[in-house]
Amino acid sequence: MFEIENLHASIDDKEILAGVDLTVNAGEVHAIMGPNGSGKSTLANVLAGNPAYEVTEGSARFFGADILELAPEERAHLGIFLAFQYPTVIPGVSMANFLRMAVTNTKKARAAQSGGEVVPFTPREFRRLMKEKMALLHMDDSFATRYLNEGFSGGEKKRAEILQLALLEPTLAILDETDSGLDIDALRVVSQGVNNLMNANMGMLLITHYQRLLNYITPHFVHIMMGGRVVQSGGPELAHELESKGYEKLKAEFIAA
Amino acid sequence: MVAQVDIGEYKYGFHDTEDYVYKSEKGLSRKVVENISHMKSEPDWMREFRLKSLDHFEKRPMPNWGSPVLHELDFDDIYYYIKPSDSIGKTWDEVPAYIKDTFEKLGIPEAERKFLAGVGAQYESEVIYHSLREDLEQQGVIFLDMDSAVRDHPDIVKQYFGTIIPYADNKFAALNSATWSGGSFVYVPEGVRVEVPLQAYFRINAENMGQFERTLIIAAPGSYVHYVEGCTAPTYTTDSLHSAVVEIVVQEGARVRYTTIQNWSKNVYNLVTKRAAAYKDATMEWVDGNLGSKVTMKYPAVWMMEPGARGEVLSVAFAGDGQHQDAGAKMVHAAPNTSSQITSKSISKGTGRSSYRGLVKVHKGAENVKSNVVCDALLLDETSKTDTYPYMEIEEERVSIGHEATVSKVAEEQIFYLKSRGLNETEAMSMIVNGFIEPIAKELPLEYAVELNRLIQLEMEGSVG
Numbered sequence: 153m154f155e156i157e158n159l160h161a162s163i164d165d166k167e168i169l170a171g172v173d174l175t176v177n178a179g180e181v182h183a184i185m186g187p188n189g190s191g192k193s194t195l196a197n198v199l200a201g202n203p204a205y206e207v208t209e210g211s212a213r214f215f216g217a218d219i220l221e222l223a224p225e226e227r228a229h230l231g232i233f234l235a236f237q238y239p240t241v242i243p244g245v246s247m248a249n250f251l252r253m254a255v256t257n258t259k260k261a262r263a264a265q266s267g268g269e270v271v272p273f274t275p276r277e278f279r280r281l282m283k284e285k286m287a288l289l290h291m292d293d294s295f296a297t298r299y300l301n302e303g304f305s306g307g308e309k310k311r312a313e314i315l316q317l318a319l320l321e322p323t324l325a326i327l328d329e330t331d332s333g334l335d336i337d338a339l340r341v342v343s344q345g346v347n348n349l350m351n352a353n354m355g356m357l358l359i360t361h362y363q364r365l366l367n368y369i370t371p372h373f374v375h376i377m378m379g380g381r382v383v384q385s386g387g388p389e390l391a392h393e394l395e396s397k398g399y400e401k402l403k404a405e406f407i408a409a
Numbered sequence: 410m411v412a413q414v415d416i417g418e419y420k421y422g423f424h425d426t427e428d429y430v431y432k433s434e435k436g437l438s439r440k441v442v443e444n445i446s447h448m449k450s451e452p453d454w455m456r457e458f459r460l461k462s463l464d465h466f467e468k469r470p471m472p473n474w475g476s477p478v479l480h481e482l483d484f485d486d487i488y489y490y491i492k493p494s495d496s497i498g499k500t501w502d503e504v505p506a507y508i509k510d511t512f513e514k515l516g517i518p519e520a521e522r523k524f525l526a527g528v529g530a531q532y533e534s535e536v537i538y539h540s541l542r543e544d545l546e547q548q549g550v551i552f553l554d555m556d557s558a559v560r561d562h563p564d565i566v567k568q569y570f571g572t573i574i575p576y577a578d579n580k581f582a583a584l585n586s587a588t589w590s591g592g593s594f595v596y597v598p599e600g601v602r603v604e605v606p607l608q609a610y611f612r613i614n615a616e617n618m619g620q621f622e623r624t625l626i627i628a629a630p631g632s633y634v635h636y637v638e639g640c641t642a643p644t645y646t647t648d649s650l651h652s653a654v655v656e657i658v659v660q661e662g663a664r665v666r667y668t669t670i671q672n673w674s675k676n677v678y679n680l681v682t683k684r685a686a687a688y689k690d691a692t693m694e695w696v697d698g699n700l701g702s703k704v705t706m707k708y709p710a711v712w713m714m715e716p717g718a719r720g721e722v723l724s725v726a727f728a729g730d731g732q733h734q735d736a737g738a739k740m741v742h743a744a745p746n747t748s749s750q751i752t753s754k755s756i757s758k759g760t761g762r763s764s765y766r767g768l769v770k771v772h773k774g775a776e777n778v779k780s781n782v783v784c785d786a787l788l789l790d791e792t793s794k795t796d797t798y799p800y801m802e803i804e805e806e807r808v809s810i811g812h813e814a815t816v817s818k819v820a821e822e823q824i825f826y827l828k829s830r831g832l833n834e835t836e837a838m839s840m841i842v843n844g845f846i847e848p849i850a851k852e853l854p855l856e857y858a859v860e861l862n863r864l865i866q867l868e869m870e871g872s873v874g
Binding site: 201223224234239240244253258300 | 821
């Protein structure tokens with residue numbers, strides 16, 4: 153479904169990704185772990201089309217077609233979703249208005265791709281759908297009228313990202329440090345939400361610094377990134393190994409090898 | 410709205426073929442002013458008021474502040490009076506068909522049916538249509554064009570006309586006082602609350618037109634009225650001029666809200682003086698939206714004359730390519746225990762420039778005054794400009810004055826975030842801009858909030874690539 157090959161990317165002429173290779177199939181959860189500065193978040197941003205980064209080499213094929221030349225919104229329409237590590241504040245725009253526009257646009261674009269007709273939501277239908285998804289994430293109804301990420305706590309921001317994931321129903325979900333800033337209760341709720349949303353048609357990239365998220369969401373594969381590349385891949389046991397050894401030791405082993 | 414023009418362009422730039430009862434020659438002279446007065450069969454006092462005003466206009470120098478292109482305005486190249494028809498329709502069928510068509514395109518009759526209590530429609534220099542809901546008429550509400558009011562209610566007009574804004578207030582107030590025609594007269598009797606808005610709509614049609622409407626609103630004690638004005642004009646390569654005077658008297662315990670959605674074409678100089686006097690425990694609110702025009706210089710004012718008076722200005726300006734919106738507010742605290750709030754939001758794009766210009770004045774002896782000013786500017790790109798000119802004249806110590814100003818740019822990460830959720834660049838920009846003005850839009854009746862959002866959407870389209 154999704155194949156990244158030899159991906160190189162830089163910011164301000166400084167290379168961050170130095171040849172990433174990774175394949176994600178439908179129904180698979182891949183965890184990407186690595187120390188700070190290893191390029192995990194850059195990978196997430198490059199895949200979503202953040203214009204701050206320049207792709208210098210390589211490809212990322214989604215159902216066979218390279219997405220790296222596409223605008224961020226085109227990638228979103230294809231079904232690629234990034235849950236941001238630091239979601240930005242948009243003052244004055246209510247969650248409900250934002251979500252309705254995002255979902256309507258995405259539905260329209262996907263209908264156009266498949267040649268189907270799109271029936272837009274009535275505001276009432278959309279509200280019902282939104283409330284239903286919010287309940288899954290234990291979000292209070294008042295969230296709908298709050299301005300996008302304005303005054304949100306760390307946990308609220310992360311829940312709001314997963315709410316968007318739930319409404320946009322992507323085929324490839326990239327979660328960038330969704331666990332950071334969450335207390336244990338919030339982590340449980342968000343993880344449950346993610347587990348509920350995961351399905352046989354979806355592929356998921358879970359980017360995380362710590363192993364603790366993986367106690368709640370069990371990955372099929374774990375990859376370790378260092379120096380802008382995937383240096384080791386394995387099953388869930390790799391995360392535990394990392395947890396006991398720490399990045400430093402692993403790094404030493406990696407360099408020695 | 411009915412008109413269909415390419416999206417992203419000014420939607421109201423069409424014009425009608427002229428078929429007028431009277432069109433003055435170009436330029437301003439004693440003869441032109443006398444002729445206006447004569448055609449309106451005015452009483453002597455008004456004729457003299459006009460001529461006195463003309464004298465002052467001619468002597469008064471142009472302001473040396475505000476827009477740098479103000480001096481390019483050629484007063485000799487303007488038509489000062491155009492009378493499109495002989496009568497004022499009480500139904501739209503009594504209005505000349507082509508003018509009625511224009512207002513249909515602007516959506517006015519439709520809005521009237523849906524949510525307005527009364528409508529005045531001005532085309533060039535004269536009001537061509539006027540209506541007021543019968544129940545309000547029975548309660549003693551007067552809503553007329555200004556010319557009819559001079560004729561039918563001379564005592565009350567004479568008592569207030571030119572007292573809130575004297576003809577010598579500024580050069581453009583003098584110009585209006587000399588050449589005024591049309592505009593609204595509103596009188597709301599004691600204790601009467603007009604719960605749905607009255608609307609006036611101003612349309613310029615001819616090239617090089619000067620429109621000088623004059624509005625006077627009197628809210629008797631304990632009354633309430635919301636008056637809304639909208640305006641558009643055809644797009645020409647030459648300049649047109651709109652210079653209105655609006656005077657409002659808010660008596661004890663009354664409340665007046667005056668909402669403007671200014672959407673002139675980008676060849677119109679919009680130089681307007683608006684001022685209200687608020688008496689004991691009265692509230693005056695100006696909601697001022699400036700989207701169109703080449704240059705706007707407008708600073709709605711509230712003079713708080715007695716204790717307990719309150720003034721508020723919510724101002725939103727959008728300066729697109731080639732536009733200069735020099736807008737703001739004036740709050741004059743002439744009595745103790747009065748309070749004011751100014752909230753200004755401006756958006757600049759391309760070669761557009763928006764300036765906030767505001768005055769807070771507290772007279773000696775006006776103790777326990779509270780005033781708060783918040784002005785936020787949003788720049789959409791690297792070329793657009795914004796500046797602020799906040800003036801404070803505080804002659805009393807026991808006061809509480811606040812002032813905050815911010816300038817922000819649309820951040821690339823905001824655009825990226827919205828795009829990653831499936832919005833394109835224009836949609837993302839529009840959403841950010843609409844969010845920015847949300848604190849003002851939410852104060853508007855739904856229909857106008859929707860209109861404001863739609864106009865901003867149009868300004869954004871075709872502008873980002």
